[in-house]
Amino acid sequence: MTPQRRRASVVDVAKRAGVAVGTVSNVLNRPEVVAPATKERVLAAIEELGFVRNGRARELRAGRISTVGAVVLDIRNPFFTDVARGIEDRLERDDYTLMLASSDDDPDRERKYLRLFEEHGVHGLLVVPSSADLAHLTAIQARGLRVVVLDAPSSLEGLSSVAVDDIAGGALAAAHLLDRGHERMVFLNGSHSIRQCAGRRAGVDRAVLARGMDPAGVVEEISLRSLDAAGGDLATSRLLDAGGPPSAVFCVNDLVAVGVQRALRRAGGTELLRRVAVVGYDDIEVAAELAVPLTSVRQPTHEMGWAAADLLLEPVDSERHVVFQPELVVRASSAAGPA
Amino acid sequence: MTPQRRRASVVDVAKRAGVAVGTVSNVLNRPEVVAPATKERVLAAIEELGFVRNGRARELRAGRISTVGAVVLDIRNPFFTDVARGIEDRLERDDYTLMLASSDDDPDRERKYLRLFEEHGVHGLLVVPSSADLAHLTAIQARGLRVVVLDAPSSLEGLSSVAVDDIAGGALAAAHLLDRGHERMVFLNGSHSIRQCAGRRAGVDRAVLARGMDPAGVVEEISLRSLDAAGGDLATSRLLDAGGPPSAVFCVNDLVAVGVQRALRRAGGTELLRRVAVVGYDDIEVAAELAVPLTSVRQPTHEMGWAAADLLLEPVDSERHVVFQPELVVRASSAAGPA
DNA sequence: GGGCGCTCGTGAGACGATTCACGCCATGAC
């Protein structure tokens, strides 16, 4: 309890209890081999000195590692925190801990965190890659770490993965808007170097082609720099300034859709809001509670996190892939027909 | 690049480059003292072996620690992720890293994570305490770690803190409802062992007393087990079953308020929703975009996180307290008058 | 040519916990 210059170590405890360091270690790790009286003395000394094990030394010696690192794209997006929660729940079962970091879609930040985790000696890494190039991940795996890629379905070069079928998701959304009669739509997407973005676009194209139409004539894709409400708001404002509202907008995630709705309402009130069909992606918790409840593509977030952590902890050494199917949740925001 | 049984160590690198281990270390840490030719050889060996520093050994030896641990109440609440972002931004400036964990309002989980972080040897800890008892935190501080308490203003027993004035926040919300003429209100709160909850209740009482009324007659407080949309939904459903809708509801956070709105709408459509005045807390990003935009108490989240990290990194050793003032953001949800 | 200073590189020791081969002692069987 008294402030100390230096943390107490096993040596200090051993001295205080009048035993050897090995005995202290035994009390901590295999208490059953220590006689009760001795154990008592050691525990008392630990208490008095406020001794706390030094995990770094412990892991250095033992090689044991019970931490897992995860790098997601944006920690403020509920989609990723839900996935993280799924990861955590699975890890807890095996007494592992999660270190979470957010790359902000920035490959450099991603690399920085991956390196940090690797130096730190994590058991494995869960990564939502921010670019299409996975060479740095295969290199890490080659060094003996387990790597599981989340949300990046294709061309995995030997890495295990958990993903939702983004092509199917994009197709669901686009088909829904086409069904409503929209023959032109705006797609607010992220950079195609983000795999989910490229995949959803491919799905959109597939749905359009399936109806014998030409994607180039139907889909106007706008690439956003920031995939959040601010990004959606800004892009929509520009559209309105440029030539009036589109009749249908598909957004690469729900936060962007929230921004779209915000800009529409600001420009033309609820009336304008109801005239534009908006479809989001992720089905975040508040999607149903918005001014105009949002039609969205739902992904099984918790299950994805769980499955990813599962792949990481499993002793299996082979490459494995888990693909979940997305689901369209139809609400009022997509009710509007074409202009 | 080739898979290896064991991670390459400095010894391996030294052998390969034909130098001493100290030289390898110098290349990594003080490259300017190594002759160019030697440095070249060492770097080549590092590349060939895929050598990655072992951070555990490094920190063990150096005592140097560049990690900070944070334990927040609920990682899915945007309030906490915004605070976390503030922390991260401040830490990044000094090349520190954040390990984030979520206690789920559970003191046992909180203790578990704190212990883990302490064993891990973090530089310091940022904690949003889940109970009123801070003895375990002072004990940690006594052992030489820096501890900053977030969002817990009173009786700090020597711990530095960053907080928003919860009493003022509770008072703002209650005064607003009283101004609208509501003489009865429901307060959906969490356990009073959570300090923010106790503080906001105190603020509510203060506002009521300031008008010469009796809190017991005005405020019906309901204690929720889970402070999220599900919790608010459930409590509201029960209220409706028991005796019809209240005229005013103050929620301890916005997620709870979202749940309240959901239950109201389910029971009586938008019409019922507009008849009940609802005030939330935190002003999360989507608060303005809900079906009925939510009146809420805004807290400067990013600044709080930044300030907390600042206290942790500063070399100052004295106890410091930073208190931010909350702000009421009035929107449509609180427009309804008394029944 | 002896002394001095400088640049580079060396390698043993330290950080703190764990492990394991070993020794001590008491007990009990023959």
Add this chain to the structure above:
DNA sequence: GTCATGGCGTGAATCGTCTCACGAGCGCCC
């Protein structure tokens, strides 16, 4: 009385990195 057995405890060696006191080699100047 001897020997085997088993329960307890010991402490040196180990993990991988960094530090630091030291020394080798070289050039330069008086």
